[in-house]
Amino acid sequence: MPTSVPPGSFDRRHRTVVTMDTQRTKPQKKARKTLNKHPKRGGTTPYFRLILVWGVLFASSLVLAGNLYHLQVVHSSELLRRARQQQTTYVNPYIPRRQVVDRNDNVLAIDRQVYTLYVHPNQFKSDSEAETVATDVAKILARPTADITDLFIDGFKNKKSGIRLAPALSEEIADKLKKLRANGLDLVREYSRLYPQENVVADVVGYVDIDRRGQAGIEYSQEQLLERSAQTIKFRKTGNGALLSDRIPEGFVHGEDWKLQLTLDTRLQRAARVALREQMQKFSAQRGGVIVMDVQDGSILSLVSEPSYNPNEYFNSDVNSFRNWLLADLYEPGSTFKPINIAIALEEQVIQPNDVFPDPDTIKVGGWSIRNAEKEDNLSLSITGILQHSSNVGMVQVMQRLKPDVYYNWLQKLGIGKTVGIDLPFEARGQLKNQAKFVSSPIEPATASFGQGFSLTPIQLVQLHAALANGGKLVTPHVVRGLIDSQGQLQQPSLPQPRTVFSPKTTQTLVEMLETVVLQGSGKASQVLGYRIGGKTGTAQKANTSSRGYHSGAVITSFVGMMPIEAPRYVVLAIVDEPKGIAYGSTVAAPIVKSVMDSLISIERIPPSQPIPKVSPSP
Template sequence: MQKSPNRSKLRNFWQPPFTRRPKSSRPEGIERPASKTQDQTPNTKSRVLIAWGILIAAGLGLSINLYRLQIIQGSKLTQKARNQQMVNLRPFTPRRLMVDRNKNVLAIDRPVYTVFAHPKLFEKSNEEMAERLAPILDKNPAELVKTFQSRKSGITLAAALPEASADRISTLRLNGLELIQKYSRFYPTEDLAADVVGYVNIDRRGQAGVEYSQEKLLERSMQTVRLSRAGNGALMPDHAPEGFLHFDDLQLQLTIDSRLQRAARIALKEQLEKFGAKRGAVIVMDALDGSLLALVSQPAYNPNEYSKADISLFKNWTVADLYEPGSTFKPLNVAIALENGVIKPDDVFDDPGTIKVADRIIKNAVINGYRRINIAQILQTSSNVGMVQIIQRLRPSVYYNWLERLGLGQKVDTDLPFEVSGRLKTQEEFIGSPIEPATSSFGQGFSLTALQLVQLHGALANGGKLVTPHVVQGLIDSKGQMHYSPARPAPRQIFSSAIAQKVVEMMETVVSEGSGKSAQIAGYRIGGKTGTAQKASPSGGYIKGARITSFVAILPVESPRYVVLALADEPKGENAYGSTVAAPIVKSVMEALIPIEQIPPTQPINQQLTDPAP
């Protein structure tokens, strides 16, 4: 069978490419081409060298980059990776409770809720939603309907709803409402002790009172912890330190007694309203250690609604404002004179009602004509003339040194904030003018805070020691055990105990026979001193017709311990004096203090009422 020429060509087409063909098959006149391998050998070497060069350069570049990443930037990149894998978390911890001396809560962190409404998600009508929410939110249903119509979503209905009210809303099971929990500082006693307690702002930072001055004690020390984070950003609790959410149960206990605080506030408000006074204050101190049992100021503010208050009320004026104490300072001047031996308890002085000092005439508040009076009677009648004569027996330099020794012109070391230093003229000014010692003898010409006056009278009540007034008792646990108590300066002896007691006994005659009769309490021996001082003007001199009335008491005289001071700023009326305005306040406060502190009467009350006056 004859072979097909096409099949022959196909067989030649599939012949292996390197099979040498017979010479007879090569056309004549055509030479065999040179070997391809031999022609390209130099090009191949160059290509190999180029490839190796590229590989070496790439390897060198990778090495350099690796060195840069591992050595130069290693620590920085490691930290960056850790920051991506870990998260710093400072768990929220509530501020410590603040309690009074009897563990009554004065400040506490409580959960509250912000309530949002999303009307577009309501399944009920706006009217029906408003009717059901209005009683809980204490709002008008019609106003709520208007609120729902104002926007489709994100409407704030309440910023700090109490937990009980939030629970009521939750039980309604209404769609379109959102409750977000947060913590808020709450003051159960409202304005009762606001001057002492203070308040915290929206950032939970103390702004006044103990909330400000003792923030380190109120803030629990919670360490920041680092938690692992998964690839999707979720925290991995398995890597949390054990017990990192636990915190102590310590509470900050104050020396304030809420019962006494309430009684003082009632008495103070009544007298301020009666005499139309601008403001007033009451301070009660245990002179044995300086603990303040009550500190009331009016007007006050509600720390739960501090944004509505006058900012001037945030500073307690008994520690932040200065005033001239007037006649309430006279017992201290008597103690100074007795200590220096320039007078004796039974000395008698001439009192014509006026006295000339340099080019000035000093008068008594009430001029009764010429008389001879002893030191106790000088205090009873609050004689300015008698006090000038007493202080004139002291060298001005000695007297000035004693005023400095008492701490005038300085701050009182207390735990209440915003306290200011008193004002006392320089020694050159004081000694260079005879009128300065004369006016200081009856409590004018210098200024101090109400708290400092209480501290000074405390030195008469505790045997001559200057103690530190304070409101912080310390940190206690839930069982009442003390864990921390602030360190305070040691009491400083300024008067001898005998002289301090003698002055207190002189002050007793002020209550039993003198201007402080309205502070008498049957069965109890009480020392006191009235004060009605001109009010100094910020621009110099005195404000015409303006005065500060006060009364300070020490009890019980036979064993002095407690100091009570009441102040009324700018009372109105012709009969507005320390004896008529402040003394009744002090009496009411002492009547509350006696049963609280269980102070026994000096003698049976019935006998006191029937025995004739000495």
């Protein structure tokens, strides 16, 4: 303890001590007073602060735990779905249409990569640049330089953009355009359908439009077979969007290799078109067609319709060319139907092959006069003679032996008034008058006896003549052989079973009669040296739908032949609409059939029916 010093002491040491004690004591008292005053001012103690901090941490932990519970338990499935969605991408790959090939695997239709050229003249810096680029582009596209230059300069002045200049450019041309490195040129890669044979098979194959949808031919009717399955494919991707290569499914790049194979023979198709065009030009005909069919199974080897079109440039063609009139238009078959009627009469046994009928120039039926196309001095004709001379009067007498209702039932049985069910689109249904009118009016069976008063399509006439050639069966004409892969495996579509309509005895008789038509009758122009050919000419008046009569001077000429007679395998029909001049089935259509049969013999390597005599060289 400090020594107490009396007041007023002058001892320096003690004074100093007193002074120091006084200084130390005053602050301590002040501090104590301050501490004692804090509670009164509402301040917090350290314990309260500690409790507050722990409370905040505890409450935060509860919030985090609750949020974690919601994320991991309550919303886990939804969050998992969203995460997978972000990590996954779906790709719809481009799947080309299947190729179309003929029976010899020649490509008829195939998808290819092409480019469309767009021009943006507003990106040119000057008139001179536009002119320079136009000159280069015109040279590559093989188009007039002046036209391209005017287009570019006009577009530059008017700030135009996005002008579609040239579609379906090949990769070779696109590469040349890219090398120009010019402003304002834009090449857009697309896929296009290419038809290497152009118009040779257009009547059958058809074409696809800009949206890649079939509009004609098998491109339209067989869309389901031509379209490959475009299944959406799922990929996993990384955070930066890159696809994981190990996640790409097997076969993504290389798909199945099925092709649609047709029964057509491109070589025969080309030969038939050449022969048809020559006769059409010679007789200034409006249109024409050729059909070659295998009578055993109904497969079409050739189907040519004129006028035709180039499916690669369908947009430049007349829309009427897209309709294959051999399937879509009806006509009265005329004399080419006479063998069918003879077969009906033989089946019903109202005539015999050796029967003879008088052959006057005209015959009266129900107040109407029916005459032969040409006057001949035939007092009478056998059944074979009626076919050889194509006698209308003789046919009327033959079919008059048959009750009208029986005759009508036969026409229905043969499918007149129906379609044949070919696998090409837009086939028309034949027309046959109602039974009451046909039975009650004698003129109806009479005109039907020589192929008028009802109508059918050319393809149906081929089907009926095939029934005569194959022993009496109606087979279904078709152009699709099936889907075939690179290993030669074939998936064939199902076809209706052949339906028997005539007996083999009847058809054999008709085949022999039709051979005499070629040897001695109106079909001489179809003869092929060394081969036995049968056939029938037809020169039918052309019906006028507006007046319910016939066009004056307008005819449809035709010839339908079969070969070889000893074992008929093929039926060939040639039909020419509205030829001018001395136009008959014998002069217009029969030479076409001969030319087509010559090609058919060479292509199919058909052996001759008899030794071909050697022609001695001229001295």
